[in-house]
Every structure is written in structure tokens, then in C-alpha cells.
Amino acid sequence: MESKNYQRLSPRDLRAAIRTGEFTAPTVGCCLGFTQINVVILPARYAFDFLLYCQRNPKPCPLLEAMEAGIYEPRFLAPGADIRTDVPRYRVFRGEGVEEREDILDLWRDDLVTFLLGCSFTFEWAMMQAHIPVRNIEEDKIVPVFVTNQPCQPAGVFKGNLVVSMRPIPPHQVSRAVQVTGRYPGVHGSPVHIGAPEALGIADINRPDYGSPVTIHPGEIPVFWGCGVTPQDAIMKLKPELAITHAPGHMFVTDRREEEFALA
DSSP: OOGGGGTTSOHHHHHHHHHTTSOOSOOTTOSTTEEEEEEEEEEGGGHHHHHHHHHHOTTTOOEEEEOOTTOOOOTTTSTTOOTTTSSSOEEEEETTEEEEESOOGGGOOTTEEEEEEEOTHHHHHHHHHTTOOOHHHHTTOOOOEEEEEEEOOOBTTBOOEEEEEEEEEOGGGHHHHHHHHHTOGGGTOSOSEESOGGGGTOSOTTSOSBSOOOOOOTTOEEEEEEOTTHHHHHHHHHOOSOEEEEOTTOOEEEEEEGGGGSOO
């Protein structure tokens, strides 16, 4: 079903629909006003290095909750939820192989550690309230995402490049977009780059690495935010025996309202 039909659904009800397989779509525009989350699940032996990676790269990897090994209930962000079933689509990495699936129950192990990172889908509602266009929601698409040529700070076994999401903004609203999103540092915060996509190594703004291209009207400026797909770039370079993330655009929706993570 289209995610636009789920804008006013509660996070608990959306997760129930995901768990039963009723909802498998991207979560863009779902449960407006509630915080959406990137998911990274790793064997415990990688956990400390990944924690350092998040600490050293807070813009693309803003860590909101880390769970003990073997725990699958996000007790801080969504008590009663199950991280093994409540994401509409997962990506599973095994060495050089990648597959997508709708649950990970049969893959769960007692040594798996879950990290939940803020997602820019969260501040899109605040942008709309400020009358700033959010083109991917207007066009019911997954936000365009690009792997840049900018290296992140490495940590232990993890190294990779910054990944960004892009939203085209009219010139007179760019400063307002910076102000609005800057209130949400826990979900990527203010942009990391404005205009000049070639400076990030992006050759064609209409050919994203993930997500879908969106309409850029004449005169609009592409604005780039840190993206929670960044850890996936590091995971693909590491080629671990097992790692699990959300599929791009298919986020975990929490019970926490976005304003809980906003600066005063």
C-alpha cells in the first residue's frame, strides 16, 4: 500500500501492519510528527568499532539508542516493538552478497547488537509546517540519496564515504531550511552541503545511488543532508560475515515525537 495512506496512523499501529506484512512500502510521510530511525545490526565483535564510527561521524550517524547483545526490543524509543519484524524491509549483508527481506527472525542470534540512528525523514514534517517544499513527499517517492567522494572519519574496522540525501529548495527558503533542520541534531540536523553537487562527486543529480530522482524546478538549489545509509557504505567495504540494516527508505518508526529531539 502507498505510504501516504498512513500519514495519520500511530507508530504502534503502523508497526503492527508491518509485522503482519500488510505494509511493506517506504515509510516516507508515515506517522507524521514521529521520529523515524535508521537500523544497523552487527555481531558483537564489531559493536565497539561501530560505536566509535558513530561518535566520530555524528552528522550522518547520529546515534539515538544502542541495545545490548541479543536484545530486540527498543526499550527507549519504542517499548514493546520488535526490531526483527517491525521494519518494512531489511538489507542483509553476507560478505559480498546483499539481499532484502521482510523480517529477520530466522537470522537472529544472541550476539547481535542493534544501533538505532536518527533519520532525516523525521524533520520533513517540520519543514512542511514551515511551508518549505519537500519534493519527495509531494511526489510520493523515496528521497534521492547519493554516495559522495567525501571520506568519513574511520574507526577500527569501519571506513567509508559520506552518503547524503538531497531535497531541492527555492533560493529564498534555503536559510529557513537550514534553521528548521538545524533544530534536530539527533536526526542529521542542518545540511552538510548546499548547491554544487559536483563538489561532492555527484556527476548527475538526476541519477541517485538510492531512492528516486525528484523534480528540480528551474532556479531551485539542491540541498544535501547527512544520511543514515552512510553506515551501509562502510559495511559494504568491510564485507562482514553478517550485518543487517533497513533497506533505504524503509525506516523503523518510533513512539517518540520529533519535538523530543528538537533544540529549544
